[in-house]
Amino acid sequence: MSVSVLLARKIDTIAPELKDVLWTMLEEIERNREEAVTKVEFNELKEIVRDLGLAQQRTEKRVEELAEAQKELAEAQNRTEQRVEELAGAQKELAEAQKRTEQKIEELIEAQKRTEEEIAKLSRGLNNTRSQVGGLARSVAYALENEAYRKLPTYLNTRHDLRLEERFIRQELGGEEMNIFAKAVRNGGEEVMLVGETVLRLDDISKFAQLEKNVKIVKEHYQLPVVPILVTHFARPNLLEYARNEGIIVVQSFDWD
Template sequence: MLSYNKLIETLPPEIQFTMMKILDQFREELLNTVTKSDFRQLENLVSVLGDNMLELAESQKRTEQRVEELAEAQKELAEAQKRTEQRIGELAEAQKRTEQRVGELAEAQIKTEHRVDEVVEILRDVVKKQERMSKELGGLSTSFGYFLENEAIRFLPDIFRKNKGIDIQVMDRRYIVYADGKDDEINIYGEGTEGGKKVYVIGESKSQFGKKDADRFRKLIQRVSDHVRAKVCPLIVTHSAHPAVEEYAKKIIPGLEIYKSYDLK
């Protein structure tokens, strides 16, 4: 068992002097009031008290150490919180820049939509003008087609009489109605005689004659031939036709005559 002085020396410095004073005072009072046996018992109690105080001091030391650890942890937590707040500030700034950029994009989108509307309006105007031009060109094409037909109806009777010996009695435009009720509009229709036999002239006028026109005209000639049961003289009056198209048309339509607009005089 440690002596009183040794026990006191193990206590924190700030309470050693006070404990020494208390112990000295306690001794004096004991000498005046208790027996030796009682004093020994009291010494034992004081010794136990010293041990308890030592344990308390150790516990306090551990508590102070733990408090220091907690303080350090709190410091680290404060630093982490500071970094977090800084990061939040950076994110808020980035969010602000993003919102600003989104606003700029939205404004650009609005301008783009306005521009697109302007372009659409321009395109609509162009389409309308093109439609008007197409109608005008269609009208010109129709007028030119009628002009070719009129010239053909006017000059072909003399051409057929001089070049083919065919006497044309009728030359105009006409519809042919078939037994099934269907019909074909014939742009150039003629009736005549050749050596006393009935002859039909079936023709079309095209400003430009192509292969598709040749295919369609071949079918028309076939329908008319099956209907009239007589000789049919097919002819095309055109302003222009490629030599390959002329060759193709004459190959699929036997007896086809192709007249250019300048031949009608």
Template sequence: MFDTLEIYEALKEDFPENVAKKLAVLMGKVYTELANTVTKTEFNELKEVVRELAEAQKRTEARVEELAEAQKKTEQRVDELAEAQKRTEEEIKKLATGLKQTRDMVAGLSDTVGYGLEDRIIPYMERFAHKEYGIKVEVLDRRNIIYPDGRFDEVNIYIEGKRNGKRAYLIGECKARPSKRDIKRFNEVLKRVREQLGENVEGFIVGYYYAPDIERYIRERYPEIKMMKSFQFELKYGRKAS
């Protein structure tokens, strides 16, 4: 703090009283102005800093609002995608159900055709079994082979009889257009039947039509399975059994 009286007393030692008084007053004014100038400058600087901080805060709040809006849109998009996925899963489920129904229908048609084949060739079975396998037929049936664990295989044609005085079995499978999958499955059935009835079990498959690769597949992979076409029975064993 500036002490005018103290300055005045010091100046009296070197200057006349009236001059010392004027100088002391003048120096007091200069000090006051200087102090005020520094305070205003600092205050203005402080206001500028506060203003900048306020602008920065305003921009930050605006950015936060933008981020919040972007997050809201993202969440809405996620909800839309989740809903779309849900609809897709429902459509897939419907398609799977439709596919299963189609497969069931095809399987039903295949079974119907297969049973039709059985009915056509059953009258020739005694002559066929005797001529091709040397079996004298005692049992001719369509039956299920039931295993000890409760499982079973449906057999299209089941023939049981004797060959050279020994029990023998002949198993037939009927398919409109046999596939590799059909052949593999039938071969597995024959394996299970042999485990149940003994090794003296043979098999044949009957179809309306065989694709060339299927005929080759049977001859090369399963030569022990006789391949027959439905029309051959009447031609080769033409006299129907009574």
């Protein structure tokens, strides 16, 4: 028990029988005080322990939440790794597909080169064929002209009363080549100019264009009537009708035989 010196001196001055009672009272008071303090502290301690328990529960709950989050994170990591593996596999397949595509492109390029080479060969062959056909066409055309030079004089004299004063020639006039050109006389004695063209087939009206151009040129150079002639192996009926209306003599090769 803690008692001040002054209080102790005062108690010593009291009668012995009272002094014992007073000390007893002081001891009881001190004991009660100590017990009261102990209960308060105990209650505070209980409150602290309870708070610590709650904090521990919250900590454990948080730990469980963290554990669950860690578990979910681990699962997400596993899924990510699986996805990465899938992407890696897809990338590998894509790389292989790209490689096959590049190989296919190379094959197509080679095939294109071969095709171009074949086309070039065919083109050269076609050009040769065209040249041969063109040469053959010119040969046939010249053959028709040469035959016309031999057969036309008699045919024109017999069928159209036209007698040549000179033989047929090829003539260039006004920058244009004329396949059939000669001076002739009608039975009445009128001089005329014979101007003609040869075509293998008279199957289009445009084939009169050159003849009409030549007739115009001859009229500009000679002060004589002009008789246009067109020699062919075959003529369409509608074009024969057109020629008659235009005053053009059309001679088919079978006519002079």
